[in-house]
Amino acid sequence: MSKILELIKEYRTISIIGMAKNVGKTTVLNHILSKARGKYTLGLTSIGRDGEEYDQVSFFPKPRIYVEEGSYIATAKEALLNSDITKEIIVTTGFYTPMGEVIIAKALSDGYVDLAGPSINKEIAEVCELLLELGSDKVIIDGALSRKTQASPSVSEATILSTGAVLSYNMEETVKKTVFTVKLLSIEAEKDQEVVKVAESILDTARLGFIYKSKSYKSIRIATAIDSSKEIVENLKDVTHVVIKGVITDRLIEDVMKSTNKYKGVTFLAEDATKLFLKEETFLKFQKSGGIFRVLKPINLICVMINPISPLGYSYDKDEFLTQLKKEINLPVFDVIGGD
Amino acid sequence: MVISIKFLTEKGREQIGFNYVIAKLQVITPYGKEELKSIEPFKREEKGKLLKEYEYIESMKKSLEKDKELFYKILKILFKIKDIRNSIKRCKNGEILDEVELYEIKLFCLLSEELRTMVERLKLDIKDIKLKSTESILDLLDPQRKRISAFHIYDDYSERLKELRKKKREIERQIFLETQKEKIEELKEKRLGVVILEQQEELEIKEKLSKELLGYADTLEKNIKAIGRFDFLMAKAKLAAEYGGVKPNINDDIKIVFKNVINPQVLDILKSQGKKFTPVSLELKKGTTVLTGANMGGKTVTLKTITLNLLLGMLGFFVFAEEASFPMLDFVHFVSEDLQSVSRGLSSFGAEVIKLKEILEDVKKGTGFIALDEIARGTNPQEGAHIVKAISRYLNGFSSITLLSTHYEGIVEEDMVHYQVVGLKNVNFGMLKQKINMNRGNSIEILQDHMDYSLEKVDSFCEVPKDALNICKILGLEEVVELAEKYYEKEE
Structure with missing residues (x-):
């Protein structure tokens, strides 16, 4: 079994959050989807909607999420109709987003989906429950680390942090930022x-x-x-x-x-x-x-996924990046693209 | 809700507890809510329709008691019903419905079928709630006849679609097996080409389905109406069951009879304080009826209760009484200062006068009910008494029914009915005083407990009771009462 599948094995709901835009969060998501192919039936949703099809700062086309036939997705109506899977409408949720009501659909073919889920914790939690009830083995939540949404990755049982070269031209800087974010996200819960x-x-x-x-x-x-x-x-x-x-x-x-x-x-x-x-x-x-x-x-951070290549045109030494992060972070660290 | 101001102003409806009652209605579906939103008082010429509405509520109410389990199932279905009116509208405008809309229509039809069999089992003789069969619509949206709510553009709709999807699936399989990046990109490009064709074909099918559905728009709309009516009638019947509502009798005379009528809002407030509501019974005939009685004796509550129940009755609800009879009413008015506006003095009197002028116009044109709660109480007593006397005499000459409460002496005339709050009349004052002396802190409450809120018909010349003096005495103002009694002696 691949490392990532091993890590998420015991969790039903897993969220992925990115340190910044273009950090490679969708690549991480697609990586998990491809590894889970044929092994798990996945449910997918997102916390709110993460930006446009083209990043407004860099104008890079954002990678899209490619799902396997049989997956369940919970997404706003407009986003669903933008998806190119053959879609079966299973149920409407009564939760509304700026892109319409959140609909649960089943992918009758492989294909690209556009995720725009609810942005309220309670609604995300209910959507996850629904996806599991319908037959998803696991639900993956495309999360957000931003002030814009009220919902947070704490609704999921496990969280994956995605970081990458896009954060800074200087690798040390990126390592420092990432280490601190991990520290923040790992703040303990009140025990009393x-x-x-x-x-x-x-x-x-x-x-x-x-x-x-x-x-x-x-x-x-x-x-x-x-x-x-x-x-x-x-x-x-x-x-x-x-x-x-x-x-x-x-x-x-x-x-x-x-x-x-x-x-x-x-x-x-x-x-x-x-x-x-x-x-x-x-x-x-x-x-x-x-x-x-x-x-x-609390947020249960289970690993950090890295992307040493920045879409801005530079990249880090992959091994060096990994080594430095591993030294400072007491969690599994992977390179999505490099495969370690 | 847009009810004509001939049936109270929004403020008046709030005052009498109408909004409270409406909020208690358990309307579930968007269609039931629409029914509620469009209620209007039944017009004089719609008496037959109103009686029919009462009959419907009656049979719904009986059925609710008898078929509890079935109603529970119906309730569960009603909770699932969604609003498809916009899709029908779009369909009628020749627009193409999307997959989610088609799903919603399919779901509506499935629920509609479930409801249809259940409602038929209730064997209710209510024409409005008969649901039409939606089987043909289901055949259209469920070509595989699985009768589950999930929906997609089925391969069954077109041979070409089936072919395209097969092709797409084959490319997807190749993408999965391919390891070379460039090859994958190439295949994805190829896949995109097929996706575009698939989506074109799907669009054509959606267009065809939308056109076919247009032919069923009438069936869908009839069922929407029927579900709305069922939901609303059920809510009315439940409300009647909750507070003891009864089917009123619509008489052709000009008289109003209530036996033990209650006001749900006041009843609930009292209940929360561990107290009981004293139901009101009275008979009002054409002309003016005067209501007098002690302070704290519940005159305002009586007026509110009568007005509320008449308004509900005219809007096609059961009334909260053991028995009720009233004629068709062209208007229902309620004039009462609320406590907050008392301090506004003349301005509130001015508002009363303006309202009275409106009422005087209405009584010339039709038959209605007017409740006047201590009007002109803010003016000086002498002028006030004259005004009230004049109004009650003037209104006594019209074929409407006026119920007027007042503190003023000498308002009632020989040809008017006079009701009085029993108040403290039958109380043993010695005992009551002792009780209060022993428990000074709760004196007002003890007094309220001994107050008899029921009404009795009295002689038209019966004096306004001197309960105010009695209350002063009991609460310990003896010195003042002695002086006051001397004034009385002088007057006599």
């Missing part, structure tokens, strides 16, 4: 289940909240948590956890650190690791000064 419960109930109604030792809590209703440093600083007294909905930015963390040192020993809880949009510097500074990051929903 009581805290998790309280945090979830805070997030049901508010975007910011504070949990005290006694597990009593305070919710703050604000339009967005991005600019909430003032509220955080004002409320830090005797707090054990700060619960933040949505994105956590450098500015927020820096503003908090500038105004108080009461954050020391306090856990900042994010919904999941993709909500942390932090520079390595900020992240380290915060942790060194005694701040703690935890997430409510």
